[in-house]
Amino acid sequence: MTFSRKLTLGILLLLCLTLSFGGGWTIDRNLDFALQRAQTQNAALHQRERSALEQALRTDGARDTVAAARSVLDYAAELQSAVGAQPFYFSVLDEQGTTLYSSLPAAVRYAVQQAAIAAGPRRLSYTAEGSARYMLLASPLQGSLDGLWLVSAYDVAPLYAERDRQLRQYFLLETSALVLAGAAAALFSRRMTRPLRALQTAARSMAEGAYDRRVLPCGQREFDALGQDFNQMADAVESRMEALRQESARQSRFVAAFTHELKTPMTSILGYADLLRMGEQPAERRRQAADYIYHEAGRLETLSRSLLQLLGLEQEQITLAPVAVRLVFGDVRRSLPEDFPATICTDCDPQAVVLAQRSLLGDLVRNLVLNAANAGPKDGAVHLGCRRQGDGWELTVSDTGCGMAAQELPRITEPFYMVDKSRARRAGGSGLGLSLCAEIARLHGSTLTFVSEPGRGTTVGLCLKEGRE
Amino acid sequence: MYPVLVVDDEAPIAELISITLSQIGLPCVQAHSGSEAADLIETRKFDLILLDVMLPDVDGFELMDYIRPTGTPVIFLTARTAVDDRVRGLKLGAYDYIVKPFAAPELLARVEGVLRHAGRRDTKLRAWDVVVDPEARTAAKNGVPVPLTPHEFDLLLALLHNRGITLYRSALLELVWGMDAEPSNRTLDIHMSRLRRKLGWDDRIRTVPRVGYMLEEEETP
Amino acid sequence: MRRDKQGILPTVGALLVCAALLGGPALWARLGDARRTQLVTARPVTAGALDEDARAIPVLYELHAGSTCTDPDAPAELPEPDPAELCAEAAEPLAALAEAGAISDREKAGLDALLARTPDQYSRGADGSQQTLSLLWFGENTTAGLYLTRQAATGVYVFYSLPVGGDLDGETRLRAWLALLGMDGLGDWEPADTDAPDTTALYSAKARATVFCTSGEDWVYLELRKGQPTF
Numbered sequence: 057m058t059f060s061r062k063l064t065l066g067i068l069l070l071l072c073l074t075l076s077f078g079g080g081w082t083i084d085r086n087l088d089f090a091l092q093r094a095q096t097q098n099a100a101l102h103q104r105e106r107s108a109l110e111q112a113l114r115t116d117g118a119r120d121t122v123a124a125a126r127s128v129l130d131y132a133a134e135l136q137s138a139v140g141a142q143p144f145y146f147s148v149l150d151e152q153g154t155t156l157y158s159s160l161p162a163a164v165r166y167a168v169q170q171a172a173i174a175a176g177p178r179r180l181s182y183t184a185e186g187s188a189r190y191m192l193l194a195s196p197l198q199g200s201l202d203g204l205w206l207v208s209a210y211d212v213a214p215l216y217a218e219r220d221r222q223l224r225q226y227f228l229l230e231t232s233a234l235v236l237a238g239a240a241a242a243l244f245s246r247r248m249t250r251p252l253r254a255l256q257t258a259a260r261s262m263a264e265g266a267y268d269r270r271v272l273p274c275g276q277r278e279f280d281a282l283g284q285d286f287n288q289m290a291d292a293v294e295s296r297m298e299a300l301r302q303e304s305a306r307q308s309r310f311v312a313a314f315t316h317e318l319k320t321p322m323t324s325i326l327g328y329a330d331l332l333r334m335g336e337q338p339a340e341r342r343r344q345a346a347d348y349i350y351h352e353a354g355r356l357e358t359l360s361r362s363l364l365q366l367l368g369l370e371q372e373q374i375t376l377a378p379v380a381v382r383l384v385f386g387d388v389r390r391s392l393p394e395d396f397p398a399t400i401c402t403d404c405d406p407q408a409v410v411l412a413q414r415s416l417l418g419d420l421v422r423n424l425v426l427n428a429a430n431a432g433p434k435d436g437a438v439h440l441g442c443r444r445q446g447d448g449w450e451l452t453v454s455d456t457g458c459g460m461a462a463q464e465l466p467r468i469t470e471p472f473y474m475v476d477k478s479r480a481r482r483a484g485g486s487g488l489g490l491s492l493c494a495e496i497a498r499l500h501g502s503t504l505t506f507v508s509e510p511g512r513g514t515t516v517g518l519c520l521k522e523g524r525e
Numbered sequence: 526m527y528p529v530l531v532v533d534d535e536a537p538i539a540e541l542i543s544i545t546l547s548q549i550g551l552p553c554v555q556a557h558s559g560s561e562a563a564d565l566i567e568t569r570k571f572d573l574i575l576l577d578v579m580l581p582d583v584d585g586f587e588l589m590d591y592i593r594p595t596g597t598p599v600i601f602l603t604a605r606t607a608v609d610d611r612v613r614g615l616k617l618g619a620y621d622y623i624v625k626p627f628a629a630p631e632l633l634a635r636v637e638g639v640l641r642h643a644g645r646r647d648t649k650l651r652a653w654d655v656v657v658d659p660e661a662r663t664a665a666k667n668g669v670p671v672p673l674t675p676h677e678f679d680l681l682l683a684l685l686h687n688r689g690i691t692l693y694r695s696a697l698l699e700l701v702w703g704m705d706a707e708p709s710n711r712t713l714d715i716h717m718s719r720l721r722r723k724l725g726w727d728d729r730i731r732t733v734p735r736v737g738y739m740l741e742e743e744e745t746p
Numbered sequence: 747m748r749r750d751k752q753g754i755l756p757t758v759g760a761l762l763v764c765a766a767l768l769g770g771p772a773l774w775a776r777l778g779d780a781r782r783t784q785l786v787t788a789r790p791v792t793a794g795a796l797d798e799d800a801r802a803i804p805v806l807y808e809l810h811a812g813s814t815c816t817d818p819d820a821p822a823e824l825p826e827p828d829p830a831e832l833c834a835e836a837a838e839p840l841a842a843l844a845e846a847g848a849i850s851d852r853e854k855a856g857l858d859a860l861l862a863r864t865p866d867q868y869s870r871g872a873d874g875s876q877q878t879l880s881l882l883w884f885g886e887n888t889t890a891g892l893y894l895t896r897q898a899a900t901g902v903y904v905f906y907s908l909p910v911g912g913d914l915d916g917e918t919r920l921r922a923w924l925a926l927l928g929m930d931g932l933g934d935w936e937p938a939d940t941d942a943p944d945t946t947a948l949y950s951a952k953a954r955a956t957v958f959c960t961s962g963e964d965w966v967y968l969e970l971r972k973g974q975p976t977f
Binding site: 315316326337344351352 | 535537538540541544545579604625626627628629687690691692693695696700733736737739
Binding site for chain 1: 807
């Protein structure tokens with residue numbers, strides 16, 4: 057059951073309960089009150105009647121039952137004629153319980169009269185038969201014959217009839233009040249829970265994959281707070297999803313690239329080996345096949361070495377020591393092959409000493425230099441620089457080569473990401489160079505910064521801490 | 526009869542494919558980049574294009590846009606194994622798919638299959654008066670069918686695919702009987718002599734002592 | 747929709763409860779009627795009516811109701827009384843009074859001595875509801891008068907004027923007399939203020955009547971009167 061319906065039904069039930077009990081109580085109290093008034097009134101009437109009857113009996117001087125009966129009869133006849141249409145119900149009983157006179161209606165049975173007499177002159181009782189209802193008062197008649205009792209009955213049915221009329225009227229009132237209140241409560245609760253439904257719709261569509269779905273504020277403070285929390289959660293989920301998606305994409309790119317890098321040399325090696333073992337190939341072809349197998353195996357070896365180095369670096373903890381930057385640049389210059397196509401221009405502050413691991417930093421700079429040379433610098437040079445940068449030093453490797461587009465930059469340190477495959481391949485790159493560089497930079501507590509423009513060249517920067525005490 | 530275009534940025538692989546295909550008499554043209562391939566496709570006609578997916582400049586999939594108008598059948602070469610790559614290639618109109626690394630017989634089977642399917646070329650192999658249909662696995666001499674056992678047919682196919690090259694006994698045994706079987710050299714000799722007799726090729730299948738067998742090349746007049 | 751179907755049962759249930767509650771007032775009324783029919787409640791006291799206990803005492807009843815009552819059987823003319831008979835008639839209530847303790851034995855003895863003599867003057871009267879008896883004895887310089895009044899309907903003496911006294915205080919006499927009258931059971935006889943000296947009064951709200959006692963050295967005066975003491 058929905059919350060709004062629960063609310064509606066709850067309100068309705070509460071209202072119904074209150075109205076029913078309140079109404080029942082009020083109407084009941086009304087009847088009690090009316091009866092009390094009738095009691096006072098009837099007690100006075102009864103007293104008057106009793107006195108009058110006593111007076112009549114006295115005046116007649118009734119000394120025995122027969123005389124008394126005659127007196128009462130006379131009195132009653134006189135009373136009826138005097139009062140006219142309004143009936144007076146009473147009976148007179150003697151000591152033995154013999155009815156001397158009775159104008160009581162049939163509904164007031166003899167046993168009831170006896171019970172009223174037994175209750176005594178200080179009490180009053182009721183009797184009901186069908187819809188007829190009477191109030192009974194009994195009193196002894198004094199002053200003449202002993203043991204005479206007067207029993208009066210007063211019709212209270214009109215009071216009950218009035219009560220029943222009130223009940224019917226109240227029923228109509230309550231029914232219409234409930235219908236109105238129910239409609240109002242339904243409307244109100246639907247209005248109240250509208251933000252909840254909006255939230256529900258949003259949550260459902262999120263569950264179905266619409267992670268960009270958000271809740272709009274509705275103006276009610278609690279619901280707005282809830283909506284904001286929901287939106288924050290949705291933001292968190294969305295950004296987490298996005299991060300996962302990127303991570304997953306990165307992973308699958310890595311797997312695809314790695315597969316390619318692995319399978320390409322394998323294809324050549326397997327193919328040429330198969331060719332050689334099938335049969336006697338011509339000498340020239342044999343030489344060519346062996347050559348291919350050798351070089352492709354070498355490529356595989358480079359790949360595995362780089363990969364192992366990368367994996368090693370990821371787990372390694374290195375110890376940093378003060379290293380003079382110019383020594384590192386010297387190491388790099390010496391390690392370059394004889395036929396290195398570019399010239400190295402160094403612009404290094406001779407005082408520059410950084411906290412680093414010399415061989416790793418050398419590898420980093422060397423990789424960057426190789427990349428820079430591959431970019432085909434227009435002036436045929438790779439520029440190495442070292443400048444003061446705050447407390448530390450910034451090492452830069454820049455070229456005037458082909459450069460890279462801005463959208464390439466975030467991905468270039470991913471393993472096997474090659475901006476220009478053919479160029480990199482020709483230079484014997486494994487596609488892991490920049491990944492290694494980024495990893496080494498991370499071990500030195502720094503990151504690589506790339507500034508590049510297509511056709512204008514690239515500058516790679518690395519900030520290191522001051523190595524001098 | 527047009528040549529086969531082999532597009533792969535890896536020169537050794539392109540060369541390997543060319544060598545393999547030339548064994549069954551398919552001349553090859555190599556291209557080592559997408560742009561080179563695009564130029565060739567625009568200027569020349571080919572019976573078949575073997576296309577590497579990962580090219581440095583133009584993606585193999587993009588190259589399909591140049592190829593499709595010419596109606597030339599294409600077989601993709603790829604190191605990728607992801608299913609969506611295959612589906613993508615096939616959707617773009619490639620005939621088939623070869624995943625690197627591949628073995629020579631597989632490459633030949635795919636190429637023959639595509640050529641036959643595309644109706645580009647009669648893929649039947651001919652040697653003197655003998656015609657061999659690799660698809661139907663039948664051989665006929667002067668139009669008269671020659672009944673061959675499966676092993677005999679496989680031997681014949683191996684010889685035809687490597688004409689003029691002495692095939693090692695071990696390689697032949699492995700090729701025909703598989704890696705796990707252990708037939709003796711005697712078995713190979715018996716099968717080879719029956720093949721010679723059936724085809725009447727006593728002198729054309731040469732026995733190279735201690736090495737293997739070779740199917741002579743036809744003298745081209 | 748399934749969710750709606752699940753909600754329909756409680757909803758119908760709640761609406762049924764509401765409908766049932768609509769009949770609540772009627773049910774309450776019916777239950778109340780059954781209770782009321784069995785009910786025997788105290789009758790409201792009618793203003794001006796005599797208390798039932800007091801009403802049950804004939805003296806009081808007659809005191810309040812019988813002022814105009816005349817005994818139809820009573821002779822219109824009283825016969826000429828015989829003094830000895832009157833004395834015997836007077837001795838009877840006095841003996842009862844002494845028995846009850848309203849007069850002391852000494853006073854009783856004085857009265858008996860008086861009654862033993864023939865009164866010098868005597869009379870008997872009736873005014874419809876009351877009968878009076880007067881006996882007078884003349885001394886040398888004093889006159890001893892004995893007056894008694896009784897209710898005609900009940901024959902109970904409601905007034906005594908006795909030529910003896912001095913032994914008991916007013917309240918003792920009144921309490922004893924009330925016991926004799928059978929009215930001490932009402933239990934609400936309270937002393938009432940009187941301005942007159944030597945006079946004690948007890949008033950009962952139930953009886954709506956006052957008893958007085960005025961006494962001196964040689965006389966006692968007891969009276970039952972309706973209403974509050976007025977002096």
